[in-house]
Amino acid sequence: MAGKALRKKILAEVAKNGGAEYIFDRLSSGTTLTAMAKEFECSREYFRNSLHTVPEYKTAMDNAKLTAADALVEEGLEMVDALDGGSSTQEIAATRERCSGASSWLARIIRSVTATGLRPMLRLA
Numbered sequence: 001m002a003g004k005a006l007r008k009k010i011l012a013e014v015a016k017n018g019g020a021e022y023i024f025d026r027l028s029s030g031t032t033l034t035a036m037a038k039e040f041e042c043s044r045e046y047f048r049n050s051l052h053t054v055p056e057y058k059t060a061m062d063n064a065k066l067t068a069a070d071a072l073v074e075e076g077l078e079m080v081d082a083l084d085g086g087s088s089t090q091e092i093a094a095t096r097e098r099c100s101g102a103s104s105w106l107a108r109i110i111r112s113v114t115a116t117g118l119r120p121m122l123r124l125a
Helices: 003-016 020-028 033-039 044-052 055-082 089-115
Strands: none
Touching: 003 044, 020 033, 020 055, 033 044, 044 055, 055 089
């Protein structure tokens, strides 16, 4: 399918499914851009660029990143809270590793979103 025709198809389908709200719901619930792009048989980058042509869709994508990051922080806190005096060294190490990776990812998300002019919806203690 030619580029412009595919872009029109993507935008029409997204609009039909609810527009910005649809994008936010899919991405904030864990669906990746790559998975959504596969539905249209295009690359992740082409799909992302197509959505970025509509300012409301770009904002929905940025807000979904923050919401997903917030959920990841909550998950990390729950993992840490689940550790107790009976936790093995392996459990503690695995939890530390997952939380370390999550905090790096979270920092990248906050940097990328704040670079776009959005204020983060998260507050780190």
